[in-house]
Amino acid sequence: MELYPALLVAKALNSFDSRRITQTLHVRIRNEHVPGKRSEIYPFVQQVVSDLRKGLLEPHHYAYVHLFGIYKDCKRWDEGHELWQWLIQQDDRHVSQAAYGAAIELMAYGGLMSLPDLEDLYADGLKRFPGTFAEYHLSPDAIVPDRAQLTTIAGIPTILLQGILTARILARDWKKAYLALDTALRIYPTQTPPRYFELFMTERPMTEAYAAFMVACRAGIPLRPTHVTTLITKLRAAIGASQSMADRIMLLRAIANAIYGHLEAGGRIESIHVGSFLRAFEQILPEPPVGKDYEGEAAEMRDALVVAAHEIVAGLIQAGMAPQIQPFDALISVSGKLRVPNLLTTTLQDVKTAGLELGPIGIRTVITSAGFLQDKDLIEQYWSRIVANAEENSGLIPFEDWITFTKACRRADHVDYFRTQLLKLPHTFTASTERILIQQIDSMEIVPTDHESYEKLGLKELTSELSQLRSQVKNMEAVVMSGQPLDLHTTPFHIHMDPKYPSLASEKDLRSVYDELTTDPHQPPPPPQEDGSPQPAALSPTGIRVDDLRFRNWVTIHEMMDSAETYESDLKMAINAAIKSGEPLKGAPEILRLRKEDTIPYSPSELRTRIRALRASSPDDVMGFRKVASEGPGEVYKKTARARLRKHIAKNSGETIVKTDEAAPRLVYYVGLKSDNDSPNGAKRRGPTVRKVKLSDGTTAEETVVQPEDGSEEGVRNKGDEFPA
Incomplete structure (x- = not known):
C-alpha cells in the first residue's frame, strides 16, 4: 500500500496489476476477523475504486469481482450498489458476466433487490455477452455435446450462475436453486466450484446439506475441513435429538461415511x-x-x-x-x-x-x-x-x-x-x-427422562x-495408509444419511427418462478418434466415468428436490399449526426427518410426471416436457415474514415437538451451518420454542464461516482468483 501512489503516478501498473491488487485486498479482508484492522484497510480499497472510476488505474473486469466480494465481506451494501450503478454503464474492459454474478450475490445478501429483479439482472448478464452462448448453456434443459467427455467450451460464466443460485437459495426458491446446481453439475461434473455445494450445506436442511456434501465428494471436489467439522456437528446434534437407537446408529455411520467421502475426494x-x-x-x-x-x-x-x-x-x-x-x-x-x-x-x-x-x-x-x-x-x-x-x-x-x-x-x-x-x-x-x-x-x-420414550435396539x-x-x-x-483413494466401484460410500434411502424408480427407468431429457435425437454422435475407434470416456478424480457421474448427479439432484418438497410441506404444516394456535414461531427451526418413508418405485410414466413436477415452477408447467417457469417462491413463504431457515447459532437450544393438524407430530431442533453474512435487512427468522440440545462435551453446535474458493469466469478453478463468498 505504501508503494501504490508512486507506482500509480509513474503509470507502472497495468490491468493485471489491478486484478492482483484487488485480489490481495479481498483475501486480506476476508481473513481478517478483527473489525478494527479491517477498518484500517478499507480506506485503501476506496482509493483503488476511486482510481478505477477516474481512469487513473487500468481496469480489469475481474478486479470488480473482488471489489464486490470486499463490499459483501465488509457489509458495505450501499457502497457496493453505488459501484454497480456506475459499472453497469461502462464498456467490456470494466464489466463482465462474472461481475454481474458477484453483484447479484452482493445485492442478495444485502437485501437490496427482490429475487424477480435479480432474475432480470441475471438475464441481462446473459444477453449482454452473447458470444459465449451462455444463455443456452446455462438453461436448465441444455444438452451437452458429449456426456462422456468433460466440457471444453470456454467462457461459460459459472460465477454468474453462482450469483443467481445464491439469490434463489436465500429467497427460498429451492426449485430454481436446485436447477442451477443441476446445470452446473451437467456442464462441469468434476469442476463445479465448491461454493455451489457450500451454499446448500449452509442454507438447506441437514438431509439436503449432507447429500450436497457427498455429491461433491463423489465428483472428487474436496470441500474445506471446516465444512466437514460443521457437518459432523450437525449430525451429532441430530443424534442427541433423536429418540431411536436405530436412527442414532445410522447417524453415527453417516459421520464415518462423510469422513471417508472427504478422504476419497482428496x-x-x-x-x-x-x-x-x-x-x-x-x-x-x-x-x-x-x-x-x-x-x-x-x-x-x-x-x-x-x-x-x-x-x-x-x-x-x-x-x-x-x-x-x-x-x-x-x-x-x-x-x-x-x-x-x-x-x-x-x-x-x-x-x-x-x-x-x-x-x-x-x-x-x-x-x-x-x-x-x-x-x-x-x-x-x-x-x-x-x-x-x-x-x-x-x-x-x-x-x-x-x-x-x-x-x-x-x-x-x-x-x-x-x-x-x-x-x-x-x-x-x-x-x-x-x-x-x-x-x-x-x-x-438433572435426572435423564428420555429412557421411557427411547426406542432401543437389541444387542x-x-x-x-x-x-x-x-x-x-x-x-x-x-486410504490413510496408502495415501491414495480407493476404487469407489468396490468400496463405495452412500450419498444420503440413510444407506437404505429409497430410489425414485428402478435404475433402468431412471436412465430411460434421463436419456430422454439430456440427449437430442437430431444431434450427430461424437466424432471418432483418428484410428476410427470411439473416444474413451473421461474419468472423474474418483475414477467414475463422466457419463455415469452426470447420470448419478442428475438422479441425486432430483432425490434432493423430492426431499426438499417434503421438507417444505412439513414446514408449512408447522407454520399453519403456529398460526392456528396463536403462538408465533421463534428462532430458526429445522424439521428433523431422518428417513424417507418407503414408497413403491414410480413406473416409467409416473417417473416422467414426477420429474416434470419437480422441475416445474408451477403446476401448469408439468404438461410441458422441458418448460421451466421463472416465477419466484410461493405465497406461503411471503406470508411468513420470509421465514428463512438460514445461518444461525444453536444457542443453548434444542428440539421440540411441533403438532400439526395434517400429520403426526414432527421433531424440530436447532442446528445449522453459518453463512458469513447476516440476513438481508436484518430480517428475523421465526421458529418454535425449543428445549436445550447439548453436545456430549457440553458445548452447543458451532458455526463455520463460508468462504469462497478459487476460480475464474470459465468455471475452471485457477489459483489466482477467488470466487466471491
Missing part, C-alpha cells in the same frame, strides 16, 4: 473430525443417572461401543494418522459418559506414551469424566494443575474451569472440597462468578451395525 484425515466422530459414541445409549452404571444388556451394548471406539483410534494411528490430542480428548469424554473408569486410565496413559499434552479443554474433560465416575482423587489432581497454572500466570481461573470443577464436585459428592477451594482462591474469580458457582453446587442433578442388532461401521473405518484406514 481431503486429509483430520484429528478434529475423528475426535468429533468418537464423541458421537457416547450419545448412542441413554445416559444413566449420576452415580449409576449401565446394567444387563445395556452394559453389554455399552461395552461393545467402547471397544469399537478404542479400536477406531488404534487402527487409524497404526494406519498412519498423526497422533494428536483430539481423539484422546474424545475417549476421555466417552469414558465418563459411558461410565468406564478403565478407559479413562488407559487413555491418560496413552496420552503420556504418545508424548502429548492435555490442553485446557482436555483437562476440563478429565475433570468432567472424573465427576461422572465419582473419582475424587482425579478431580483434585487435575484441579491442582489448573490452580498452579493460574498462580504461575498471576491471573484469574477461567469461568469454564470453575464451572466444570463445580459440576464435577457436585456429581462426585465432593462438595466440601469445592467449598474449601472457593475459600482458598477468592482472588481467582469475580463476584458474579461466585454467585453462579454457589447456585450451581447447590442445584439438583444383536447393535453388534451388526457396529460390524458395518468397522468396515467403513477399515476403508478410511486403507
Whole structure:
C-alpha cells in the first residue's frame, strides 16, 4: 500500500496489476476477523475504486469481482450498489458476466433487490455477452455435446450462475436453486466450484446439506475441513435429538461415511473430525443417572461401543494418522459418559506414551469424566494443575474451569472440597462468578427422562451395525495408509444419511427418462478418434466415468428436490399449526426427518410426471416436457415474514415437538451451518420454542464461516482468483 501512489503516478501498473491488487485486498479482508484492522484497510480499497472510476488505474473486469466480494465481506451494501450503478454503464474492459454474478450475490445478501429483479439482472448478464452462448448453456434443459467427455467450451460464466443460485437459495426458491446446481453439475461434473455445494450445506436442511456434501465428494471436489467439522456437528446434534437407537446408529455411520467421502475426494484425515466422530459414541445409549452404571444388556451394548471406539483410534494411528490430542480428548469424554473408569486410565496413559499434552479443554474433560465416575482423587489432581497454572500466570481461573470443577464436585459428592477451594482462591474469580458457582453446587442433578420414550435396539442388532461401521473405518484406514483413494466401484460410500434411502424408480427407468431429457435425437454422435475407434470416456478424480457421474448427479439432484418438497410441506404444516394456535414461531427451526418413508418405485410414466413436477415452477408447467417457469417462491413463504431457515447459532437450544393438524407430530431442533453474512435487512427468522440440545462435551453446535474458493469466469478453478463468498 505504501508503494501504490508512486507506482500509480509513474503509470507502472497495468490491468493485471489491478486484478492482483484487488485480489490481495479481498483475501486480506476476508481473513481478517478483527473489525478494527479491517477498518484500517478499507480506506485503501476506496482509493483503488476511486482510481478505477477516474481512469487513473487500468481496469480489469475481474478486479470488480473482488471489489464486490470486499463490499459483501465488509457489509458495505450501499457502497457496493453505488459501484454497480456506475459499472453497469461502462464498456467490456470494466464489466463482465462474472461481475454481474458477484453483484447479484452482493445485492442478495444485502437485501437490496427482490429475487424477480435479480432474475432480470441475471438475464441481462446473459444477453449482454452473447458470444459465449451462455444463455443456452446455462438453461436448465441444455444438452451437452458429449456426456462422456468433460466440457471444453470456454467462457461459460459459472460465477454468474453462482450469483443467481445464491439469490434463489436465500429467497427460498429451492426449485430454481436446485436447477442451477443441476446445470452446473451437467456442464462441469468434476469442476463445479465448491461454493455451489457450500451454499446448500449452509442454507438447506441437514438431509439436503449432507447429500450436497457427498455429491461433491463423489465428483472428487474436496470441500474445506471446516465444512466437514460443521457437518459432523450437525449430525451429532441430530443424534442427541433423536429418540431411536436405530436412527442414532445410522447417524453415527453417516459421520464415518462423510469422513471417508472427504478422504476419497482428496481431503486429509483430520484429528478434529475423528475426535468429533468418537464423541458421537457416547450419545448412542441413554445416559444413566449420576452415580449409576449401565446394567444387563445395556452394559453389554455399552461395552461393545467402547471397544469399537478404542479400536477406531488404534487402527487409524497404526494406519498412519498423526497422533494428536483430539481423539484422546474424545475417549476421555466417552469414558465418563459411558461410565468406564478403565478407559479413562488407559487413555491418560496413552496420552503420556504418545508424548502429548492435555490442553485446557482436555483437562476440563478429565475433570468432567472424573465427576461422572465419582473419582475424587482425579478431580483434585487435575484441579491442582489448573490452580498452579493460574498462580504461575498471576491471573484469574477461567469461568469454564470453575464451572466444570463445580459440576464435577457436585456429581462426585465432593462438595466440601469445592467449598474449601472457593475459600482458598477468592482472588481467582469475580463476584458474579461466585454467585453462579454457589447456585450451581447447590442445584439438583438433572435426572435423564428420555429412557421411557427411547426406542432401543437389541444387542444383536447393535453388534451388526457396529460390524458395518468397522468396515467403513477399515476403508478410511486403507486410504490413510496408502495415501491414495480407493476404487469407489468396490468400496463405495452412500450419498444420503440413510444407506437404505429409497430410489425414485428402478435404475433402468431412471436412465430411460434421463436419456430422454439430456440427449437430442437430431444431434450427430461424437466424432471418432483418428484410428476410427470411439473416444474413451473421461474419468472423474474418483475414477467414475463422466457419463455415469452426470447420470448419478442428475438422479441425486432430483432425490434432493423430492426431499426438499417434503421438507417444505412439513414446514408449512408447522407454520399453519403456529398460526392456528396463536403462538408465533421463534428462532430458526429445522424439521428433523431422518428417513424417507418407503414408497413403491414410480413406473416409467409416473417417473416422467414426477420429474416434470419437480422441475416445474408451477403446476401448469408439468404438461410441458422441458418448460421451466421463472416465477419466484410461493405465497406461503411471503406470508411468513420470509421465514428463512438460514445461518444461525444453536444457542443453548434444542428440539421440540411441533403438532400439526395434517400429520403426526414432527421433531424440530436447532442446528445449522453459518453463512458469513447476516440476513438481508436484518430480517428475523421465526421458529418454535425449543428445549436445550447439548453436545456430549457440553458445548452447543458451532458455526463455520463460508468462504469462497478459487476460480475464474470459465468455471475452471485457477489459483489466482477467488470466487466471491
